[in-house]
Amino acid sequence: MIATVCPACLDSPVPESQTPASLVAPTVAIAVRGLCKAYPGGINAVRDINLDIAQGEMVAIMGKSGSGKSTLLNLIGSLDKPDAGSVSYHGIDLREVRDLARFRSREVGFVFQLHYLLPHLTLLDNVALPLFGLRDARDRAAAALGEVGLAHRVHHVPGKVSGGERQRAAIARAIVNNPRVLLADEPTGNVDSVTEAALLELFQGLRTRHGMTLVVVTHDRSVAARADRIIHIKDGAIDRIEPGQGGPKP
Numbered sequence: 001m002i003a004t005v006c007p008a009c010l011d012s013p014v015p016e017s018q019t020p021a022s023l024v025a026p027t028v029a030i031a032v033r034g035l036c037k038a039y040p041g042g043i044n045a046v047r048d049i050n051l052d053i054a055q056g057e058m059v060a061i062m063g064k065s066g067s068g069k070s071t072l073l074n075l076i077g078s079l080d081k082p083d084a085g086s087v088s089y090h091g092i093d094l095r096e097v098r099d100l101a102r103f104r105s106r107e108v109g110f111v112f113q114l115h116y117l118l119p120h121l122t123l124l125d126n127v128a129l130p131l132f133g134l135r136d137a138r139d140r141a142a143a144a145l146g147e148v149g150l151a152h153r154v155h156h157v158p159g160k161v162s163g164g165e166r167q168r169a170a171i172a173r174a175i176v177n178n179p180r181v182l183l184a185d186e187p188t189g190n191v192d193s194v195t196e197a198a199l200l201e202l203f204q205g206l207r208t209r210h211g212m213t214l215v216v217v218t219h220d221r222s223v224a225a226r227a228d229r230i231i232h233i234k235d236g237a238i239d240r241i242e243p244g245q246g247g248p249k250p
């Protein structure tokens with residue numbers, strides 16, 4: 001691979017990867033190379049991130065508030081464009097993808113701290129929305145809601161269910177297209193610890209049943225510990241990578 005130089009924030013060549021060889025090809029789901037993003041005012045929010053995430057891996061991203069976690073996740077999810085560097089999904093470089101919105105809707109599910117469900121729609125209709133009126137949209141939405149344990153709540157509006165159930169519905173909406181990758185930005189940040197544990201079980205189940213690759217931003221150590229690896233971000237760069245309890249056992 002040709003080393004690139006990140007003009008926004010670095011004057012040194014980018015190393016190939018900071019991931020152990022055992023986790024690299026042939027099962028790399030997401031490859032991040034030399035990723036940089038600056039905001040006006042000279043804030044280098046993401047500085048030269050290099051990372052391989054394996055198919056079916058769960059990676060936690062930790063770091064102080066303002067360290068660049070959300071910016072990184074949004075770049076990985078192609079919600080935002082980097083100033084330099086690249087993100088590839090299963091060998092496809094996002095810079096080469098013509099219809100990024102379409103690619104994203106097929107490949108990636110997003111879960112945010114706030115659920116962003118539409119208040120006047122039932123959970124079923126909220127979850128069916130990303131399917132853009134496909135004939136079987138409601139059946140698939142019902143299946144996704146069943147998968148997250150909400151079969152009994154499909155006809156409720158978000159205001160009539162609990163906070164944990166709303167977040168489950170947001171997860172159902174994220175997986176209704178069967179994406180291979182799920183990106184979550186502090187998904188348990190707004191819920192109590194019992195609900196948080198249940199959401200984590202849900203994430204684990206998605207991995208086991210569907211081989212989904214999960215990238216979860218969190219500042220909760222108990223959440224991060226469930227991951228295979230914990231990526232610590234400091235001032236927009238990878239500070240260190242630590243094995244989590246989900247990772248390979250010695």
Ligand SMILES: Nc1ncnc2c1ncn2[C@@H]1O[C@H](COP(=O)(O)OP(=O)(O)O)[C@@H](O)[C@H]1O
Pocket residue numbers: 039040043045063064065066067068069070071072
């Ligand atoms: N849209 C934006 N415009 C300007 N600065 C931003 C914007 N989004 C984030 N930042 C800045 O970039 C840095 C990283 O932010 P963010 O990625 O949201 O961090 P985290 O998610 O770790 O809290 C912070 O200094 C933040 O103030």
Ligand SMILES: [Mg+2]
Pocket residue numbers: 069070071185
């Ligand atoms: Mg954030």
